[in-house]
Amino acid sequence: MALIVQKYGGSSVGDIERIRKVAQRVIEAKKEGNQVVVIVSAMAGETDRLIGLAHQITEMPSEREFDVLVSTGEQVAIALIAMALESQGYPARSFLGAQIRITTDGVFTKARILGVEAERILEELEKGTIAVIAGFQGIDEEGNITTLGRGGSDTTAVAIAAALKANACEIYTDVEGVYTTDPAICPEARKLSRVSYEEMLEMASLGAKVLQSRSVEFAMKHRVPIHVRSSFSQEEGTWVLKEDEKMEEVLVSGITCDKKEAKVTISKVPDKPGIASKIFGAVSEANVVVDMIIQNVSAEGYTDVTFTIPQTDLKKALEVVRRVSQEIDAGGVESDSNIAKVSVVGVGMRSHSGVAARAFSALGKEGINIMMISTSEIKLSCVIEAKYAELAVRVLHEAFELEKTKR
Amino acid sequence: MALIVQKYGGSSVGDIERIRKVAQRVIEAKKEGNQVVVIVSAMAGETDRLIGLAHQITEMPSEREFDVLVSTGEQVAIALIAMALESQGYPARSFLGAQIRITTDGVFTKARILGVEAERILEELEKGTIAVIAGFQGIDEEGNITTLGRGGSDTTAVAIAAALKANACEIYTDVEGVYTTDPAICPEARKLSRVSYEEMLEMASLGAKVLQSRSVEFAMKHRVPIHVRSSFSQEEGTWVLKEDEKMEEVLVSGITCDKKEAKVTISKVPDKPGIASKIFGAVSEANVVVDMIIQNVSAEGYTDVTFTIPQTDLKKALEVVRRVSQEIDAGGVESDSNIAKVSVVGVGMRSHSGVAARAFSALGKEGINIMMISTSEIKLSCVIEAKYAELAVRVLHEAFELEKTKR
Numbered sequence: 001m002a003l004i005v006q007k008y009g010g011s012s013v014g015d016i017e018r019i020r021k022v023a024q025r026v027i028e029a030k031k032e033g034n035q036v037v038v039i040v041s042a043m044a045g046e047t048d049r050l051i052g053l054a055h056q057i058t059e060m061p062s063e064r065e066f067d068v069l070v071s072t073g074e075q076v077a078i079a080l081i082a083m084a085l086e087s088q089g090y091p092a093r094s095f096l097g098a099q100i101r102i103t104t105d106g107v108f109t110k111a112r113i114l115g116v117e118a119e120r121i122l123e124e125l126e127k128g129t130i131a132v133i134a135g136f137q138g139i140d141e142e143g144n145i146t147t148l149g150r151g152g153s154d155t156t157a158v159a160i161a162a163a164l165k166a167n168a169c170e171i172y173t174d175v176e177g178v179y180t181t182d183p184a185i186c187p188e189a190r191k192l193s194r195v196s197y198e199e200m201l202e203m204a205s206l207g208a209k210v211l212q213s214r215s216v217e218f219a220m221k222h223r224v225p226i227h228v229r230s231s232f233s234q235e236e237g238t239w240v241l242k243e244d245e246k247m248e249e250v251l252v253s254g255i256t257c258d259k260k261e262a263k264v265t266i267s268k269v270p271d272k273p274g275i276a277s278k279i280f281g282a283v284s285e286a287n288v289v290v291d292m293i294i295q296n297v298s299a300e301g302y303t304d305v306t307f308t309i310p311q312t313d314l315k316k317a318l319e320v321v322r323r324v325s326q327e328i329d330a331g332g333v334e335s336d337s338n339i340a341k342v343s344v345v346g347v348g349m350r351s352h353s354g355v356a357a358r359a360f361s362a363l364g365k366e367g368i369n370i371m372m373i374s375t376s377e378i379k380l381s382c383v384i385e386a387k388y389a390e391l392a393v394r395v396l397h398e399a400f401e402l403e404k405t406k407r
Numbered sequence: 408m409a410l411i412v413q414k415y416g417g418s419s420v421g422d423i424e425r426i427r428k429v430a431q432r433v434i435e436a437k438k439e440g441n442q443v444v445v446i447v448s449a450m451a452g453e454t455d456r457l458i459g460l461a462h463q464i465t466e467m468p469s470e471r472e473f474d475v476l477v478s479t480g481e482q483v484a485i486a487l488i489a490m491a492l493e494s495q496g497y498p499a500r501s502f503l504g505a506q507i508r509i510t511t512d513g514v515f516t517k518a519r520i521l522g523v524e525a526e527r528i529l530e531e532l533e534k535g536t537i538a539v540i541a542g543f544q545g546i547d548e549e550g551n552i553t554t555l556g557r558g559g560s561d562t563t564a565v566a567i568a569a570a571l572k573a574n575a576c577e578i579y580t581d582v583e584g585v586y587t588t589d590p591a592i593c594p595e596a597r598k599l600s601r602v603s604y605e606e607m608l609e610m611a612s613l614g615a616k617v618l619q620s621r622s623v624e625f626a627m628k629h630r631v632p633i634h635v636r637s638s639f640s641q642e643e644g645t646w647v648l649k650e651d652e653k654m655e656e657v658l659v660s661g662i663t664c665d666k667k668e669a670k671v672t673i674s675k676v677p678d679k680p681g682i683a684s685k686i687f688g689a690v691s692e693a694n695v696v697v698d699m700i701i702q703n704v705s706a707e708g709y710t711d712v713t714f715t716i717p718q719t720d721l722k723k724a725l726e727v728v729r730r731v732s733q734e735i736d737a738g739g740v741e742s743d744s745n746i747a748k749v750s751v752v753g754v755g756m757r758s759h760s761g762v763a764a765r766a767f768s769a770l771g772k773e774g775i776n777i778m779m780i781s782t783s784e785i786k787l788s789c790v791i792e793a794k795y796a797e798l799a800v801r802v803l804h805e806a807f808e809l810e811k812t813k814r
Contacts, residue, residue, distance in 0.1 A: 016463040056423040058494035069486035072479035079476035087465035
């Protein structure tokens, strides 16, 4: 008998008809002899409706109360799913974060899970009950309701799968799995049957919207096998697993694209120790997360520093950077939101060379100018002009023959 | 410094504009130097919306999950009120039933409050925080969410006022207070400034919809002064208090009317010991609550038994009664939904005689036939034909000169 955790997102429980279908799917897994735990997000649109109410009250709602408010979305969903299961004759019980002590830190609206009380769930499973658990929410040590931020239900699912030592954590979504790239941009994109945690992490943080990166980190740490699949079909999806040798045989597993960043350049920065920390210390204090940073070797005691940040934080960042720029007596500050970051990801890059050369050459042939480059062990990212984003994705997909991928 | 509990019903928090007004009112009480605890119901319509979702899933939803579902209504309301207070610069904190351990028995959908953890609330009040508490909900000893049934937020308010030894429990509603009778039926109706717990209990259970009877019982037991008043005006409303001598000087304090009962008559019942218990035992097992019971002295070894029950239970009751009637070899069973119960209530009746005579004479003058009579120390009820209900109310109101009431 296996223990399966199934997570259904907001679109999978978007209306009563879909909730009934989810219940049917859960029952199938139960009928196959599994112990089943279901994690549910709020019905599609509900979280936005609640946020709308808060913003009608005040522009800057109390974050503690915000979490009290939006966590009701999942509560409604678990009650309805449990009702649907019970009405079909399958014993089920809903649980809130507080009821199974999903403890988190005290950072409202983006809390991190610290632990889960597995015993309470196992007790129910042993009685043959299906446990239906609210995603996205927990409680801090004072008993306040916290939420995990958008996409947090994935993390709930993985944390619970880890605590229960589940055989699999199935993430049901509205796509068939993880693709070599976005099929909307590149029709040749292929579904991957397996990716490693490391690759999935890079893809998640690089803009593939399938899984929240926190949930992948958690799964990697606790070795939880994730199965990303469609709630509308019975097809196998993509397994996210520990890297193995076979995975390394494939050079590149995917191409991602992110158009939500902006770049900021500070020119003629005096090349002295402590300057970089002055700049990025100030940016970080303003709660702006910096992604890529490029600093060229200096010429005549000066250097240019370029970095990328989320577009939504550009205004805030520019204020800070302009102030610091004057303090350190730099030349000036320029910014550009009209950029895209395309990335090539694959664990095979560790043991194969020539990936960068092949990528640059492919982009070069189409006349796409590369503005910034950044690499990690299993990733190569290039910042280019936004208008070339889709073309770059298709060109790179072809250059690495991903339409023939066998993963 | 006084400690005030304020309870706002669903219509008082029906939309964002009204929620803002409630916050304003709470702030006024705070500014006057009081410690303030606010109890809130779900926004008007929300509970019905949630019940609708449940019934789309299944006709007979799991009662445990039903409570998980509908309790979200109050959760949304407390978060919004607390946000509104905080946005005006007044520290506030919302609390769910579970967070301040409003413990109840385990009867889902109509649980009874057993206790409240006052310390947690007092701690916040002493810091100057306004506590905003979800009405209608609690948890049983296993930590399951329970709800108290319609109108349960009144009981929450009184229970919390009792636990905190509050100076007053203000119940905000859409009427100005408790009236001598329904002003929609009798334009001469007058607002009472004071009624006793006993009178309010009779009025509540007789059909005056101002307060849930459970909440009045609770207030009576713990001597909580209730102030029923309008959330749309600053007028004093009606105080519900321990009876005092002055109250007894007034013969009758109110006339109520209930058109939601039906009567059932079993004719030619053999007059033997144990027969009544057979009949009412069976009715009670079917979970039907009997109100009035009349049995005349027997003639020739037979008697007729008549009783009243809620109209909504009539079908269920008739099935049971017809079966029992055959078992005990009675003559037959008849029923009538076309009735109304009008009642005269007043603590003064204890020390004054002649109330019944005056009531019968007033009804008789208008040719209104009395089908059943029932009395208690402070109440006289008559069952009449439904079509005379409003007329009877006006006639009795006049007969006892309630338009001149000085309470």
